[in-house]
Amino acid sequence: MELSFTVNGRPAALEVDAADTLLGVLRDRLRLTGTKEGCNEGECGACTVLVDGLPVDSCIYAAGAAAGRSVETVEGLSGDQLGAALQAAFISAGGVQCGFCTPGFITTLVAVLREDDKPSEDEVRRALAGNICRCTGYSQIVDAVAATVAGRVAG
Amino acid sequence: MELHAVDSLDAALDVLATRGERCQVLAGGTDVMVQLARGEITPAALLHVERIEALRGIEVDGPITLGALVTHRELAKGVLGDGFRSVAESAATVGGRQTQVVGTIGGNVCNASPAADTVPALLVHDATVTLRSSAGSRTVPLSAFLVGRRATTRAPDELLTAIGMPATGEGSGDVYLKVGRRSAMEVAIVGLAMRLRFDEAGTVTEARVALASVGPRPQRATGAEAALVGGPLEPDRVDAAASAVLDGVEPVDDLRATAAYRRRVVPGLLRRAAGICAQRAGR
Numbered sequence: 001m002e003l004s005f006t007v008n009g010r011p012a013a014l015e016v017d018a019a020d021t022l023l024g025v026l027r028d029r030l031r032l033t034g035t036k037e038g039c040n041e042g043e044c045g046a047c048t049v050l051v052d053g054l055p056v057d058s059c060i061y062a063a064g065a066a067a068g069r070s071v072e073t074v075e076g077l078s079g080d081q082l083g084a085a086l087q088a089a090f091i092s093a094g095g096v097q098c099g100f101c102t103p104g105f106i107t108t109l110v111a112v113l114r115e116d117d118k119p120s121e122d123e124v125r126r127a128l129a130g131n132i133c134r135c136t137g138y139s140q141i142v143d144a145v146a147a148t149v150a151g152r153v154a155g
Numbered sequence: 156m157e158l159h160a161v162d163s164l165d166a167a168l169d170v171l172a173t174r175g176e177r178c179q180v181l182a183g184g185t186d187v188m189v190q191l192a193r194g195e196i197t198p199a200a201l202l203h204v205e206r207i208e209a210l211r212g213i214e215v216d217g218p219i220t221l222g223a224l225v226t227h228r229e230l231a232k233g234v235l236g237d238g239f240r241s242v243a244e245s246a247a248t249v250g251g252r253q254t255q256v257v258g259t260i261g262g263n264v265c266n267a268s269p270a271a272d273t274v275p276a277l278l279v280h281d282a283t284v285t286l287r288s289s290a291g292s293r294t295v296p297l298s299a300f301l302v303g304r305r306a307t308t309r310a311p312d313e314l315l316t317a318i319g320m321p322a323t324g325e326g327s328g329d330v331y332l333k334v335g336r337r338s339a340m341e342v343a344i345v346g347l348a349m350r351l352r353f354d355e356a357g358t359v360t361e362a363r364v365a366l367a368s369v370g371p372r373p374q375r376a377t378g379a380e381a382a383l384v385g386g387p388l389e390p391d392r393v394d395a396a397a398s399a400v401l402d403g404v405e406p407v408d409d410l411r412a413t414a415a416y417r418r419r420v421v422p423g424l425l426r427r428a429a430g431i432c433a434q435r436a437g438r
Contacts, residue, residue: 001158018158018201019191041189043340045253054256060188061257062181064158065203108252129339130251 005066007032008076016063023047023058026073034074034103038132045131048104049073055111057130074103083110085148093144097135105131105141118149157200164287167204167314172289175311178202182224183257185250186266210261210316219320223261227273231255238323240435241276241331241348248272248333251340261315264297267305267372274301274373275348275365276331280320286313294319304371326353328435332424343368344412345420349428353438357387364396364425369406369417378402379425388438393429397422
């Protein structure tokens with residue numbers, strides 16, 4: 001089937017199979033390798049992208065289901081004010097160690113902070129339940145979110 | 156493999172009428188895509204139903220009607236109100252945010268996992284499921300729809316379109332409690348939902364208890380229900396219910412826990428749940 005959709009604001013069209021995942025299409029066909037493959041079964045969140053603004057695990061999202069929809073990946077979010085602010089805060093707070101989970105965290109957090117510009121620490125931790133980081137112990141990531149929220153309020 | 160993308164119920168039912176046997180229904184995909192990748196299912200086609208707007212409705216005036224495509228995230232936000240907290244609490248524990256924003260209540264029911272979090276909450280609310288086919292429609296109790304591990308009475312030409320629950324009356328309280336090794340992203344070792352209704356004197360007039368991840372399918376614990384009804388929620392009554400909660404239930408050994416562990420933990424969960432229901436009912 002032909003899949004036509006929007007990726008980071010640009011139209012894309014390609015032939016896909018029903019079993020193809022959005023992750024495979026993004027990484028292997030469109031060469032957007034910022035989105036990572038971790039567990040490949042919807043447990044770790046490394047492959048999180050936004051589909052019409054919702055954070056989904058692209059490894060278990062049927063590529064065909066994205067037809068006509070708007071997909072944002074970490075590459076697109078680097079040009080987004082909130083995405084860029086989160087990225088800078090992750091670096092300052094030490095929220096990036098090996099970095100493999102970082103695109104998934106940033107992407108999830110963009111969705112969370114678009115919906116609620118001042119989440120509590122508890123809400124942030126719950127919202128990140130589907131993103132696994134084996135390096136930081138999460139505290140630096142939560143600190144980075146707090147700094148981003150404080151920056152938005154101040155700015 | 157083909158992908159049939161439909162945006163109307165009639166179109167979906169047409170596909171199922173002719174090719175239902177070899178077709179896998181796909182909504183949010185959070186179970187189906189994993190099962191496909193593992194080779195656990197090998198359908199000839201996927202029927203993508205997630206764009207059928209008519210299946211997204213939520214009616215909360217009086218009896219509840221949920222379209223099959225209502226997401227866990229919507230339920231977790233508490234759209235059904237205080238009478239259905241067990242539904243919100245169970246939906247909030249289905250995977251992480253990424254699963255909840257696309258995973259659907261109809262999908263969780265049809266997937267018929269023994270560990271399905273939302274199912275015990277639906278069972279304590281006497282949920283019914285409505286199935287449509289091009290030949291007609293039927294509404295059956297959820298408890299009769301689920302017949303075993305990953306097994307339902309859905310016919311190949313049928314689509315689950317809605318879930319219904321009666322309104323909860325005054326003096327009701329409900330809760331969903333889940334035991335896992337960690338609190339996030341965990342498949343339940345045991346899930347227990349309870350709903351109690353009290354009269355003004357504090358007598359328990361109605362009790363529902365349901366378990367997930369204990370037997371091959373989520374099921375009501377009718378022994379505990381009978382023990383809870385008929386008097387105030389005093390320690391003796393709760394003890395009797397805790398002793399009876401596994402009557403007719405055969406806890407399983409699996410990779411998450413032993414049957415012996417489940418036997419130990421379920422009575423304790425029941426005691427906690429009873430206290431929370433009473434508190435929420437204001438009794």
